[in-house]
Amino acid sequence: QGCKLVGCGSAVPALKISNDDLSKIVETSDEWISVRTGIRNRRVLSGKDSLTALSVEAARKALEMAQVDPDDVDLVLMCTSTPEDLFGSAPQIQKALGCKRNPLAYDITAACSGFVLGLVSAACHIRGGGFKNVLVIGADSLSRYVDWTDRGTCILFGDAAGAVVVQACENEEDGLFGFDLHSDGDGQRHLNASIKENETDHALGTNGSVLDFPPRHSSYSCIQMNGKEVFRFAVRCVPQSIESALVQAGIPSSSIDWLLLHQANQRIIDAVATRLEIPQKRVISNLANYGNTSAASIPLALDEAVRSGKVRAGHTIAAAGFGAGLTWGSAIVRW
Numbered sequence: 001q002g003c004k005l006v007g008c009g010s011a012v013p014a015l016k017i018s019n020d021d022l023s024k025i026v027e028t029s030d031e032w033i034s035v036r037t038g039i040r041n042r043r044v045l046s047g048k049d050s051l052t053a054l055s056v057e058a059a060r061k062a063l064e065m066a067q068v069d070p071d072d073v074d075l076v077l078m079c080t081s082t083p084e085d086l087f088g089s090a091p092q093i094q095k096a097l098g099c100k101r102n103p104l105a106y107d108i109t110a111a112c113s114g115f116v117l118g119l120v121s122a123a124c125h126i127r128g129g130g131f132k133n134v135l136v137i138g139a140d141s142l143s144r145y146v147d148w149t150d151r152g153t154c155i156l157f158g159d160a161a162g163a164v165v166v167q168a169c170e171n172e173e174d175g176l177f178g179f180d181l182h183s184d185g186d187g188q189r190h191l192n193a194s195i196k197e198n199e200t201d202h203a204l205g206t207n208g209s210v211l212d213f214p215p216r217h218s219s220y221s222c223i224q225m226n227g228k229e230v231f232r233f234a235v236r237c238v239p240q241s242i243e244s245a246l247v248q249a250g251i252p253s254s255s256i257d258w259l260l261l262h263q264a265n266q267r268i269i270d271a272v273a274t275r276l277e278i279p280q281k282r283v284i285s286n287l288a289n290y291g292n293t294s295a296a297s298i299p300l301a302l303d304e305a306v307r308s309g310k311v312r313a314g315h316t317i318a319a320a321g322f323g324a325g326l327t328w329g330s331a332i333v334r335w
């Protein structure tokens, strides 16, 4: 059993924040941000916006392009590190889409690598589990976990959702033909948003007795990042990972039509392309408009590239994600 990508979609919040807007909040400038990162604008959830609703919008567009009815979806994978329910958002998305047969829906947490892991998981479910139509969503709202007084991180992130439909097919058409996945918990110190344990003042039981343990109320810290270390990690590990995936796929890097990396920093994208000897004209980049949207960045950029006619049927794409965990991985896919 093989699988193919048959539809994609994306959605971004309406609120746009430019580098100039940020320079009114922290000591920075459009020049510093655009030269060091390539980012000019980002979209941020505001008011009554929700990441779940954004994900549903992206998923609907992907299903429409794929001409797959929500009733025919038999698995929803929501790749996110910022679910709107601690227990996961995928079942809420399944419900909002109206998937009536109660298909399996669950979340995958792997930060900016989440979507690549989701793609590979979708293929494994199709190949080993008899699933036919898998909806893979990459969505994140890191703006909720950013310290808006920290100019080292608040300039980087934006919110978005992207989705693809992965469908079972005959082997010869196989749409995912090489992958490579890794993680390294030792690198967590370079990039994290760890749990904070706050003692509560609710130390009394309902009958007035004093509890003999300190109850805790947990929340998450804002994103902490050593940018230089993350930069070094990405430039070192991502080319190696893509090379391993290409070996598995049995093709050289010259056969890649498009390099589609997690959109974190233009300098990382350029460095990886140079190491793999992939010319700029075959590199997809849209981070100037959206910043780093974590698990959403790859499906968002893919959707724009497909709808603009850049990526066409039969094109081979090397996609790679990297980020917190640390996690990283690549997938060689055919559109």
Ligand code: ACO
Residues within 6 Å of the ligand: 027, 028, 029, 032, 033, 036, 037, 111, 112, 151, 152, 153, 155, 191, 226, 227, 228, 230, 231, 234, 264, 265, 268, 292, 294, 322, 323, 324
């Ligand atoms: N505006 C102006 N000056 C700034 C800003 C800013 N927004 N941010 C930092 N600076 C200053 C620093 O204070 C420092 O000043 P100093 O020399 O006086 O101490 C100087 O600029 C250099 O700071 P660095 O942090 O060393 O700058 P660097 O060149 O490393 O760029 C950046 C920082 C853009 C964050 C870069 O390191 C980077 O992109 N790293 C990768 C981040 C990434 O890709 N993360 C992806 C994973 S995200 C995830 O998984 C959730």
